[in-house]
Each structure stands twice: as C-alpha cells, then as structure tokens.
Amino acid sequence: MDDSPRTILVTGGAGFIGTNFVEYLLRQTDVRVVVVDALTYAGQRHNLAAYEGSGRYVFVHGHIENAQLLYHLCRTCEVDTLVHLAAHTHVDRSILQAQPFVQTNVQGTVTLLEVARQIRLRRFVQMSTDEVYGECLRGECAEDTPLLPSSPYAASKAAADCFVHAYRRTYGVPAFIVRSCNVYGPYQFPEKLLPMSILCALHDEPIPLYGDGSQRRQWLYVDDLCRALWLLCCIGEPGQVYHVSSGVELTNRELVAQILQLLGKPETLMRSVPDRPGHDRRYALRWEQLRCFGWEPSVQLEEGLRRTVAWYRDHRSWWEPLWYGEYAQYRRQWYEQVLQSGVRQEG
Ligand code: DAU
DSSP: OOOOEEEEETTTSSSSHHHHHHHHHHHEEEEEEEEOOOOTTTTGGGGGGGTTTSEEEEEEOOOOOOHHHHHHHHHHHHOEEEEEEOOOOOOOHHHHOOOHHHHIIIIIHHHHEEEEEEEOOOOOEEEEEEGOOOOSSOOOOOTOOOOOOOOOHHHHHHHHHHHHHHHHHHOOEEEEEEEOOOOOOOOOOOHHHHHHHHHHHHOOOOOOEEETOOOEEEEEEEHHHHHHHHHHHHHHHHHHHTEEEOEEEHOOOOHHHHHHHHHTGGGGEEEEEEETTTOSSSSOOOHHHHHHHTOOOOOOOHHHHHHHHHHHHHHHHHHHHHHHHHHHHHHHHHOOOOITTTTOOOO
C-alpha cells in the first residue's frame, strides 16, 4: 500500500528550515502543504508569498499551542503527515531566557502530540538536534546515545523528544525523531554563526568568535536536509530516531575563514570574544541508517557556502530589516548581559 503523504502540515514553515522544506515540497513533489507559523522574530510569511493562492499551499498564522486550531486544520485539510519544525532554536537566546524555550519547544510539542492522538496520521515527524546528546569529544553519537543536553535550548529539545517517545509508546502516535547536525543555507536568521559571519564581513565589521574558535560542528546544506526529511516522510518508521549529517566537520575558525575567502575579506576580521557559557566543544552524528535508505549529502561544503554567500549578497532586502532591527537589539542584550558580565558555568 502506498502510504506516502498527500497533505503535510508543517509547523514553523515560515522559518529557516521550514521555508526551504516547503519550497522543496512544492517544487519537487505533488503533496499539498499547510503551514502553521506563529511568525515570531525568526519567521517571515513573505518567504513563501509566491506560492500563496497556488492551490497546493495554505498559510495559517497561529501558534502550535492552539490545540483547537491545529485539530480543526488537520481535520478540514485532511492532513496525513505532520512535520514539526516550529521551535525556538538559538542557544544564546536560551541562555538569556529559558522560559520561551520550555513554552514552545516542550509545551508546544506536547500540545501537538495531544492533537495527533485525536486524528489519524500516517507519520508525525519530530525535528530535533544533535545537541540533545551534549558534548561529544570523541567518536560519533549513535541513535541510542544517552541524552545529556548542555544548554536550556538543548534541554528543551531533549524533553520534547522524550514526550514524542512517550506518546508513541503510550498512545501509539506514529511518531519518530530526526536529529540533525548544523544546517546552513538561504533564509537563516542572522543570529546564527554562518549568516552572521557573512553579514559582518559584508559590512567589514569584526566577526565575534567565542573562546578560541576551535569548537567543532558538522555542517549540512539545507537542501540535503530537505531531501532527507521528505524521504523520511515517505518511509520513516514510528519509534525510530534518524540522524542526518554530512560528516563534514570543521572548527568555527576554519568555517569563518572559508567564508572570508569567498568574500575576498581578510582573516583579521575574526575577533575572539568571551565564550558562550556551557559551550559544547564538539558534536558529531553517526548517520549510516540514512545511507542505507540511499540518501547522502549531495552539496559539498564549498558549493553550499558559495550558494549561501551569493544568496545573502543578492537578498539585501530580506536581511536588512532583520539585521538593523530585532537582531541588533538582541545582540546588544546578549553582549551586555552575558558575554561582558563574564557569566560562566562550572566544569
Ligand atoms: O547542531 C544543531 C544545532 O545547530 C541546532 O539544533 C541549533 O538550533 C542551531 O542554532 C545550531 O546550534 P549552534 O549553537 O551550533 O549554532 P550557532 O550558529 O549559534 O553556533 C555555531 C558555532 O559557532 C557554535 O560553536 C558557537 C559559535 N559562535 C556562534 C555565534 C552566534 C561563535 O563563535 N560566535 C557567534 O557569534
């Protein structure tokens, strides 16, 4: 029996991964897409404006904690697959203020799971992160590595993942979890290292590197994540955890150096600043399972960075209001309240 999706509800569809995923669905598949997005600072409805009125895409402004709205949408739009991307995602903001992360990432996920109990879904896809395992100094984390989150953000995602597991076991919600490494590409809010570095460099401003800049992350181009998500929407099995990564690991300093080179800017733009409290030095995921399904990353880092830099260079009108608006305010607060006050975490 063909149980591939016909109508997908994407929460957080106006955010970074959401926008790219919805575009992928509308261009590469014939599914119908319903987006629910609260349009917080990180979500922009106009990202997908070109598809409004197309007949295959519906945008609804709403919060994932609004169970009635979600239930109504799932019923009236005959949603069979739910991809849960809505989340607060920035580690530094969670250090400034953890509560919104508990509210959206934990409470919001539980609300969605409650809705999922009441309808017939084929799949509930929980988007998660490698950060739930905490620092991984050697080797790679497997799907059953114990969760040991370091930041309030990671803790909120780990808690949400635990609820997903519990709702699958207790109520049979057909849910599984996708954990990804660092993702980059167009439409990423400027608070993240990669777009922030591009935009600082374009302005010839110093690029703040936390601590010694030798923290390591794996980097995946967003199109490759979208392909993996779609594949899992079609064949993912309830109760599983799936890892998505490129295996391409770099220090932050190496990554920023590549961006500077692409932009023809000097490495002297990199500036060491006090470290992020509780900063994990390394994450690494084992992702053989997806390879067995025939998925592998197709965009090499150099190409992905080239495309991303070009996108930000060509989309000033997208990032300018963010860079000089919400982001500027937040940056000031982060530096004054956390980095300059020397907040430190033991051990
Ligand atoms: O690993 C997956 C995770 O990747 C996602 O779950 C998160 O939602 C996403 O925000 C990202 O978390 P990171 O903390 O790794 O991303 P971020 O871009 O904030 O930072 C990447 C690295 O760069 C990290 O080691 C911290 C460092 N960094 C970051 C900023 C914003 C700096 O050195 N300076 C900075 O100004």
